[in-house]
Amino acid sequence: MAFLFFYVLITTNLKKQLDDRLSQKISEFEAIYNLQGLDEVKEAALIESRAAGEKKIFFRLLYASGVAFSSSNMSYWRAIGINRKAVRQLMTSRSRVYETLSIPGRDDRVRIAYGVIGHKIVVQLGYSMETDIAFVAIFKRIFFVTMSALIITAVLVGWFMARRAVSGVEAVTRTARQISESDLGRRVPIMARHEEIDRLAVTFNQMLDRIEKLVVGIREMGDNIAHDLKSPVARIRGMAELSLSGEAGVSDELISLAGNTIEECDRLLDMINTMLMISKTDAGAGDLNLEMVNIAQVARGAVKLFSPLAEDKGLTLSCDTPEALMVEGDLKMLQRAMANLFDNAIKYTPPPGHVDVRVFREPGNKQQINIAVKDSGIGIDNQDLSKIFNRFFRCDQSRTAGGSGLGLSLARAIARAHHGEIHVVSSKGKGSVFTVSLPDHHVH
């Protein structure tokens, strides 16, 4: 806009200057004509055109009819005729009439002024606009060069600034995404750029600190409660046991009461122990009893173990594993995780159905070994899928089946302690696939 404004300003100004010059010359001729006569005018005009250059200036003297009776050397200006309309107009107004003509075949233009200098005598005066045109051309060139540089710089700077701004936001977003329950330790990297985004990152990190403290606090509280419950429950169980082993004469009712109490106590103790184990496993892999484990064999063992249970329920259990696939891990823990998956698959599959186990190297990712437990059971609601690994979460439809809602949390804690992960794919009414992926020991 600014350039356009300057362009218009410059071109109108140049034209006005030129017009003023032409007008002033005509006034001079008029004065000469009045004081010294027509011949002097002719002389003055010739001198003028020769002094400035015949390609720069020309003049014609005309009668009121528009017929020329004298002129400078017009060989260069042959193409320029006489504008009779302008002459006629002059006869009535007596001021100046201007026009701009382009000369065919040349990219030069000429500014022409008509003026009356005496009784029925008109002068046609032409000035080449060559210098003005050259000046405007330079202006245009500067404009394009500057504009191109400006646009390129603006694009680069804009791109750079946007990237800088967005990269900060991206770092915060990435960290936010990575922060899962057991990875609250992550923080957004702070660059010392003192920009808003860094202040946001600092605030975000402070918030994470507070959340982490809270979560750790809650976890510790849960663990403490579980821990503190352990001994009273064990004592209750002991007492119930004592009453069973007591002298004869205890009524059957009391015996079954004591039996139930022991059973419930065992369930409670099991839950407490599982909770404590999840916390311990979550806390890190330090406590793992690492050895080389043939995970294919573990799967086959589990299948053997669970076959009777599956058969009783009217389910078929199949197993597809290679001879050996080694991972580095804690055998007992891995067995436990797998048992939980088998247990669920059998529990949540109504007969007649089947449970298939597959142990395989991930195609396309040779560094990963998968254990997939697939059932043809009731499946899991989409909205519950993200929650089933939470402690104590149980889907509504499975409340009737026995369980505590801790099995999958333990399985996930175990998988993560082994630098692995557990995933589920499920469609309601059709069945689910739980896949534990563990890193190949060759790589780790």
Ligand code: ADP
């Ligand atoms: P639970 O002791 O209730 O089995 P889990 O932590 O093992 O607890 O599982 C949590 C919930 O996930 C279960 O209550 C059940 O609703 C759902 N679930 C787990 N495995 C399956 C499965 N194979 N098919 C359908 N639902 C399942």
